[in-house]
Amino acid sequence: MLQQILDFLPEDHPWRGEIHWFDETDSTNAQAKALTLSGAPHGTVLIADRQTAGRGRLGRSFQSPAGMGIYMSVLLRPQCPADQLMHLTCATAVAACDAIENSIQLRPGIKWTNDLVWGKKKLGGILTELISISGQTCVIIGIGLNCCQSAGDFPEDLRDMACSLAMISGRKINRAAVAAQIIMALSDMDARLLSDKTAIMDIYRRDCITVGKDICLLRGGEVLYGHAHSVCDDGALLVSFSDGHTETVNSGEVSIRGMYGYV
Numbered sequence: 001m002l003q004q005i006l007d008f009l010p011e012d013h014p015w016r017g018e019i020h021w022f023d024e025t026d027s028t029n030a031q032a033k034a035l036t037l038s039g040a041p042h043g044t045v046l047i048a049d050r051q052t053a054g055r056g057r058l059g060r061s062f063q064s065p066a067g068m069g070i071y072m073s074v075l076l077r078p079q080c081p082a083d084q085l086m087h088l089t090c091a092t093a094v095a096a097c098d099a100i101e102n103s104i105q106l107r108p109g110i111k112w113t114n115d116l117v118w119g120k121k122k123l124g125g126i127l128t129e130l131i132s133i134s135g136q137t138c139v140i141i142g143i144g145l146n147c148c149q150s151a152g153d154f155p156e157d158l159r160d161m162a163c164s165l166a167m168i169s170g171r172k173i174n175r176a177a178v179a180a181q182i183i184m185a186l187s188d189m190d191a192r193l194l195s196d197k198t199a200i201m202d203i204y205r206r207d208c209i210t211v212g213k214d215i216c217l218l219r220g221g222e223v224l225y226g227h228a229h230s231v232c233d234d235g236a237l238l239v240s241f242s243d244g245h246t247e248t249v250n251s252g253e254v255s256i257r258g259m260y261g262y263v
């Protein structure tokens with residue numbers, strides 16, 4: 001599979017020398033963290049056929065069966081303080097949408113902040129993790145994308161909420177080709193992350209299906225109802241709540257009315 005991915009990447013792509021393939025691993029994000037601590041360079045890519053402990057946001061697990069998805073992590077060592085990277089998850093979501101659009105000519109939506117969706121169903125997700133080593137900020141970007149599943153391949157409890165590139169396109173998916181598109185989109189994103197922040201976030205705002213919807217925010221055991229108006233350049237969601245106050249929300253789980261079982 002590694003050779004197939006390389007075949008789809010330009011000969012001079014700067015990241016092609018540091019792509020690590022695993023038939024199986026616990027979590028590519030966890031492995032990326034270990035490589036970061038041992039000095040792996042900016043642009044190191046890890047991809048697994050299967051994860052036994054794939055991690056999602058808010059401590060959840062990410063189902064990562066063999067032969068079905070793309071489970072990828074990329075290590076970046078940005079030359080800037082962490083507070084300039086608040087939009088990184090959003091920028092990664094835009095890059096993932098670009099890669100999917102280049103692969104199957106369909107552009108998914110983004111459910112704030114980190115879910116890639118098609119209609120009301122989840123296609124994949126993003127988990128970015130920051131580590132500080134001797135004052136230097138290192139970033140691990142994890143992307144999980146359902147590629148080859150049919151509806152029956154998902155566990156019953158996820159079936160109504162999940163879909164794959166194969167299901168939405170009706171085509172057979174070449175995971176190596178999609179993985180190469182993701183690597184290219186992420187390296188483009190990396191080159192523009194700081195210089196093109198507002199342009200990237202304008203695309204995020206356009207693609208974000210949460211904007212303009214009634215939402216429910218679960219935060220610290222509290223449930224709040226409101227309306228999502230926009231996304232700020234730092235990735236925060238601007239929400240007016242039913243008690244009249246308006247807030248930029250940075251954390252917590254946001255459910256959209258009519259989606260993932262929230263009615």
Ligand code: BTN
Pocket residue numbers: 026027028029030051053054055056057058060062070071072073114115124125126127142143144145
């Ligand atoms: C989410 O849906 O909450 C985020 C899912 C992120 C999953 C990817 S798969 C590759 C990388 N390794 C992990 O353990 N998680 C991310």
